[in-house]
Amino acid sequence: MFFAINLLIPINCEGAQKNADQVVASKTPVSIKDFSLQHKFTEPVTEFTSDTWFCYSTWNYNDLKSASTSANELILKTGIKHVYPRNDVQLNAYEGLSDSKNTTGHNQKSVNARVNPDSSSNAAENKTGSSYDYIGNTLENVYTYVEKNKINSNIFPINFSGITVHNLQKELISYANNNFPIFLRRVFISLIEKTYTYPIILLFIILIIVFIVNIVFVLIVIYYSNQQKNQKERYIRIFNTMYEGVFRSYLFGEINWEKVLIKLKKVNNPLNRKILTNVLLNFQENLRGEMDNTIPEIFVNLGLHNDALKLANSWHYNKQVEGFRQITNLYPKGAERIIHEYINHSNDLIRAEAQTSYLRVHQEKPFDFLRKLTRPFTHWTQLSTFHLFRLHQLPVPSFVDYLDSEQPTVRNFCLKMIIYFQQLENASEVFKMLDSEMELTRFLSIRAINDLRLYQGKDLIKLMYPNETKKNQIEIIKAFKNIGNSKDFDFLENIIESGSVTAKTEACRSLFYMSREGYEKLISINLNDNFKIENYIAHVYDPRN
Amino acid sequence: MKRVLVAEDNKLILDTIVYCLKREGYEILEANNGKECLKILEDCEVDLIITDLYMPYVNGHEIISILREERQNNTPILVLSSAGMEDNVLKAFELGADDFMVKPFSLVELNIRVRKILAMRR
Numbered sequence: 001m002f003f004a005i006n007l008l009i010p011i012n013c014e015g016a017q018k019n020a021d022q023v024v025a026s027k028t029p030v031s032i033k034d035f036s037l038q039h040k041f042t043e044p045v046t047e048f049t050s051d052t053w054f055c056y057s058t059w060n061y062n063d064l065k066s067a068s069t070s071a072n073e074l075i076l077k078t079g080i081k082h083v084y085p086r087n088d089v090q091l092n093a094y095e096g097l098s099d100s101k102n103t104t105g106h107n108q109k110s111v112n113a114r115v116n117p118d119s120s121s122n123a124a125e126n127k128t129g130s131s132y133d134y135i136g137n138t139l140e141n142v143y144t145y146v147e148k149n150k151i152n153s154n155i156f157p158i159n160f161s162g163i164t165v166h167n168l169q170k171e172l173i174s175y176a177n178n179n180f181p182i183f184l185r186r187v188f189i190s191l192i193e194k195t196y197t198y199p200i201i202l203l204f205i206i207l208i209i210v211f212i213v214n215i216v217f218v219l220i221v222i223y224y225s226n227q228q229k230n231q232k233e234r235y236i237r238i239f240n241t242m243y244e245g246v247f248r249s250y251l252f253g254e255i256n257w258e259k260v261l262i263k264l265k266k267v268n269n270p271l272n273r274k275i276l277t278n279v280l281l282n283f284q285e286n287l288r289g290e291m292d293n294t295i296p297e298i299f300v301n302l303g304l305h306n307d308a309l310k311l312a313n314s315w316h317y318n319k320q321v322e323g324f325r326q327i328t329n330l331y332p333k334g335a336e337r338i339i340h341e342y343i344n345h346s347n348d349l350i351r352a353e354a355q356t357s358y359l360r361v362h363q364e365k366p367f368d369f370l371r372k373l374t375r376p377f378t379h380w381t382q383l384s385t386f387h388l389f390r391l392h393q394l395p396v397p398s399f400v401d402y403l404d405s406e407q408p409t410v411r412n413f414c415l416k417m418i419i420y421f422q423q424l425e426n427a428s429e430v431f432k433m434l435d436s437e438m439e440l441t442r443f444l445s446i447r448a449i450n451d452l453r454l455y456q457g458k459d460l461i462k463l464m465y466p467n468e469t470k471k472n473q474i475e476i477i478k479a480f481k482n483i484g485n486s487k488d489f490d491f492l493e494n495i496i497e498s499g500s501v502t503a504k505t506e507a508c509r510s511l512f513y514m515s516r517e518g519y520e521k522l523i524s525i526n527l528n529d530n531f532k533i534e535n536y537i538a539h540v541y542d543p544r545n
Numbered sequence: 546m547k548r549v550l551v552a553e554d555n556k557l558i559l560d561t562i563v564y565c566l567k568r569e570g571y572e573i574l575e576a577n578n579g580k581e582c583l584k585i586l587e588d589c590e591v592d593l594i595i596t597d598l599y600m601p602y603v604n605g606h607e608i609i610s611i612l613r614e615e616r617q618n619n620t621p622i623l624v625l626s627s628a629g630m631e632d633n634v635l636k637a638f639e640l641g642a643d644d645f646m647v648k649p650f651s652l653v654e655l656n657i658r659v660r661k662i663l664a665m666r667r
Binding site: 284 | 555557558560561568627629647648649650651652653654
């Protein structure tokens with residue numbers, strides 16, 4: 001990028017000081033013919049070249065004053081914005097134009113810029129460049145020149161922000177001189193001069209101003225956002241109270257449906273519809289009995305079920321979850337139709353919500369979705385479904401029916417439920433789980449055998465013991481406390497002889513609590529010098545353990 | 546006229562219970578949280594306290610404990626909570642609650658229980 005400074009370069013021909021009006025300067029040659037045609041410029045133009053610059057000026061003014069006057073006239077006549085009178089001194093100060101061969105520092109070349117399209121010399125000498133670039137000069141040079149020569153700034157425009165800023169400086173100084181008190185004036189002018197001497201200060205000042213403007217803008221935005229938020233909350237609070245009162249009166253039979261519709265204001269407003277839904281949801285979640293059917297009826301009569309279905313079919317998972325919750329609680333018939341599609345959804349939250357909704361909606365067979373699961377049954381969903389299941393006192397299914405699921409999480413959940421609900425039927429299905437590849441499944445099966453007192457499984461777990469993990473081994477030993485008998489004494493004695501500390505402790509405990517014979521066996525083992533198990537017996541005997 | 550104090554942080558449920566009991570002819574005092582409930586009980590006597598378990602500042606278990614142990618207050622307490630786990634129920638009874646209802650609850654059932662508790666107190 002080149003800035004354009006059309007500096008007026010004095011031309012010093014034949015040793016006499018001359019003054020000139022520069023009309024254009026560029027790093028690349030300029031087509032003077034095009035320039036002249038463009039600006040209807042008929043004066044002869046001389047080209048000055050150096051290593052880097054091409055400068056074009058009219059010339060041959062006796063003094064700077066006539067050059068300035070001529071420059072003004074040129075500006076008015078041709079519309080060229082940047083025409084500068086220059087003298088020879090400034091020519092030498094001009095950056096990049098010095099040339100050791102010439103006293104003026106330039107290679108002079110007459111371009112013969114009379115506007116004559118047919119002139120062959122023009123054709124020969126005109127450069128092919130169709131546009132001209134501008135070159136920059138240091139602000140300091142320009143400033144110094146203006147101050148030293150007291151040139152009218154109107155004929156000294158510079159085509160870059162430097163001169164505009166310079167005018168601003170003059171304005172600021174003059175304003176300070178006219179309006180500020182003396183003590184402030186000095187500080188202010190000093191600050192201005194420093195700013196102009198070190199442009200970085202100006203940059204910092206601009207940055208500070210921008211920052212302050214930013215802060216003010218942000219504060220305004222925050223203020224109005226807060227106002228809007230408070231207004232919305234107030235609105236919601238008012239309509240919440242109104243709708244609660246109307247529904248309460250209706251539920252207690254004090255008003256009929258027609259009056260409800262009259263009293264419910266702004267039912268078509270989307271925000272109000274959300275408020276209505278929330279009020280009904282609140283009622284439905286906290287009240288039951290005679291309200292169980294009335295509240296869903298209100299929901300459908302107001303057409304809110306359509307909004308809920310739209311939410312349930314939304315692209316956004318959070319809206320879908322909200323939609324499921326609404327239709328589950330307030331429009332179960334609609335939920336029945338669509339929930340089953342989402343029980344294997346890839347999004348965990350949608351899947352969890354769909355599964356808990358399924359439980360609520362299919363109250364006769366709440367856990368039937370376990371058969372259809374192709375993705376893991378997450379721990380959180382297990383807890384939620386269990387909680388809802390108990391809260392709503394749903395009929396307990398036979399969890400053994402779901403033990404054949406491909407999902408290990410489903411099998412594990414069912415084993416836990418079998419243990420919790422003490423479902424003794426179909427114990428053989430529980431025994432099959434002892435062959436599972438998953439340690440946790442085997443663990444739960446052993447626990448089921450223990451808690452449900454499935455004596456038929458005792459021999460199976462005894463056979464499993466040597467190849468099991470430590471955790472499962474401990475569980476097997478614990479099981480003998482409840483299902484063991486005198487035939488198992490040798491098994492437990494072997495463990496006491498050679499097992500780990502935990503295994504020995506549990507074996508002692510199992511013998512201790514198994515039966516009277518078990519207790520006596522434990523004492524007799526203790527009397528044997530090979531076994532030193534006083535500490536284990538003391539630990540088992542301690543009621544704190 | 547029997548006076549009943551209802552402590553519940555869910556405004557809708559509080560208003561509904563108050564509305565329902567007022568229709569039955571009871572004088573109702575309302576508290577939005579445990580702290581308010583204890584403050585009201587400092588100033589006046591009531592015939593029955595209906596309280597939720599999980600409330601701001603002071604929860605239901607603490608209210609029962611403070612009334613029974615510190616203030617030696619024998620006013621009947623009916624706990625009404627969605628936290629119907631066995632532990633919560635047992636703890637409430639151990640601390641001195643007289644009855645426990647799980648949400649969602651039936652208003653008819655609530656009326657019956659309130660009537661019964663007040664009759665027993667009489």
